[in-house]
Amino acid sequence: MTAPVTAADEQEHAVSSTQPLPGHTAVPADGPPAGENLLEVRGLTKHFPIRHGIVFQRQIGAVRAVDGVDFSVGAGRSLGLVGESGCGKSTTGRLVTRLLEPTAGTVLFDGEDITHTPEARLKEARRNLQMIFQDPYGSLNPRHTVGTIVETPMRLNGINPSQGHKKRVQELLETVGLNPEHYNRYPNEFSGGQRQRIGIARALALRPKLIVADEPVSALDVSIQAQIVNLLQDLQREFGIAFVFIAHDLAVVRHFCERVAVMYLGKVVEVADRQTLYTRPRHPYTHALLSAVPEADPDGTRRRERIRLAGDVPSPVDPPSGCRFRTRCWKAQAKCAAEEPPLVRLAGNPDGHLTACHFPEEPSVEARAEDIVLDPALTGSAESPSNSS
Numbered sequence: 001m002t003a004p005v006t007a008a009d010e011q012e013h014a015v016s017s018t019q020p021l022p023g024h025t026a027v028p029a030d031g032p033p034a035g036e037n038l039l040e041v042r043g044l045t046k047h048f049p050i051r052h053g054i055v056f057q058r059q060i061g062a063v064r065a066v067d068g069v070d071f072s073v074g075a076g077r078s079l080g081l082v083g084e085s086g087c088g089k090s091t092t093g094r095l096v097t098r099l100l101e102p103t104a105g106t107v108l109f110d111g112e113d114i115t116h117t118p119e120a121r122l123k124e125a126r127r128n129l130q131m132i133f134q135d136p137y138g139s140l141n142p143r144h145t146v147g148t149i150v151e152t153p154m155r156l157n158g159i160n161p162s163q164g165h166k167k168r169v170q171e172l173l174e175t176v177g178l179n180p181e182h183y184n185r186y187p188n189e190f191s192g193g194q195r196q197r198i199g200i201a202r203a204l205a206l207r208p209k210l211i212v213a214d215e216p217v218s219a220l221d222v223s224i225q226a227q228i229v230n231l232l233q234d235l236q237r238e239f240g241i242a243f244v245f246i247a248h249d250l251a252v253v254r255h256f257c258e259r260v261a262v263m264y265l266g267k268v269v270e271v272a273d274r275q276t277l278y279t280r281p282r283h284p285y286t287h288a289l290l291s292a293v294p295e296a297d298p299d300g301t302r303r304r305e306r307i308r309l310a311g312d313v314p315s316p317v318d319p320p321s322g323c324r325f326r327t328r329c330w331k332a333q334a335k336c337a338a339e340e341p342p343l344v345r346l347a348g349n350p351d352g353h354l355t356a357c358h359f360p361e362e363p364s365v366e367a368r369a370e371d372i373v374l375d376p377a378l379t380g381s382a383e384s385p386s387n388s389s
């Protein structure tokens with residue numbers, strides 16, 4: 001029986017190794033050059049049918065989980081998807097990675113329309129398009145060794161690394177800050193953060209161009225969250241991997257993502273680069289979300305007014321007409337019920353800042369979200385992360 005993996009075991013591997021993944025070029029410190037979009041999502045829609053009756057299973061309605069979503073991600077770039085629980089973030093991630101079949105819309109990945117590519121021909125796209133899941137406990141098969149877990153995607157895709165599978169897996173374990181000797185151990189011998197690192201090594205095995213990370217840190221302690229976010233950031237910088245980062249924690253998203261899309265009830269209501277979105281949001285919903293995040297207020301003079309939204313999020317089975325946010329919006333007028341606002345660049349918005357609102361906040365209204373409290377470990381002001389996660 002092997003001894004459990006301890007923090008001490010991990011110390012010497014505290015910093016992730018940065019050997020470039022073959023097929024990837026290291027990204028310059030100021031980020032990759034602006035280029036073609038790696039991922040383009042247009043009108044993406046997923047309606048889950050609601051059926052009734054034991055025999056005929058008649059469709060009596062649909063959960064409109066994702067309802068016409070547009071966004072794009074450049075090579076080596078990161079986009080955060082944020083919004084309250086149930087707004088469709090995970091479903092969007094699963095549609096992008098084709099774990100779910102869309103009801104409508106298109107997913108263009110690396111120049112190819114993969115929206116309806118049959119499962120048998122999806123292999124090539126899947127190599128480049130990986131997913132990291134929220135639950136580091138449930139996403140690893142407890143009966144498989146770490147070696148088998150990380151190696152399996154390579155074997156399934158007929159990839160035979162020149163140095164052999166075992167050596168390659170050990171390299172990947174080092175890349176994610178684990179000890180290569182963990183190859184023969186089982187998931188239950190690891191902590192949550194370490195399991196998430198195993199999941200990341202598995203996602204890296206196929207040298208993806210894009211990783212969809214679905215709440216990758218929300219199940220972890222805050223100090224461990226910082227280590228995993230920093231690891232993902234290292235991977236993005238070193239290997240030029242693009243990320244769609246799904247999270248409800250706005251501080252984490254602000255730390256990791258260059259652009260942020262805010263979702264509400266199956267729609268993207270605002271998207272912008274992080275600085276613009278966090279300091280000058282135009283959509284009232286973004287404003288309300290930001291107002292709920294704690295801010296630094298050392299002298300008690302900078303307290304931001306918290307906006308408390310009335311009521312609950314309406315049902316995605318029967319969403320409000322027009323603007324879906326109107327039933328909770330303090331600025332709503334008759335037009336909001338009659339017409340759905342398109343996601344467009346408003347007067348006063350910089351390029352790339354799109355908002356779906358008939359009566360947006362003034363461009364001069366500041367959210368002062370530069371004061372959002374980040375965990376010290378995320379800002380780098382805490383001790384450097386040890387690899388005991």
Ligand SMILES: Nc1ncnc2c1ncn2[C@@H]1O[C@H](COP(=O)(O)OP(=O)(O)OP(=O)(O)O)[C@@H](O)[C@H]1O
Binds near residue numbers: 083084086089316
């Ligand atoms: N397989 C399914 N069948 C029916 N409804 C579903 C299915 N999967 C998700 N939904 C519904 O679709 C909506 C969007 O769910 P989704 O999990 O994408 O939201 P989310 O923003 O990721 O939420 P969370 O942050 O809680 O994970 C929710 O109302 C959810 O109940």
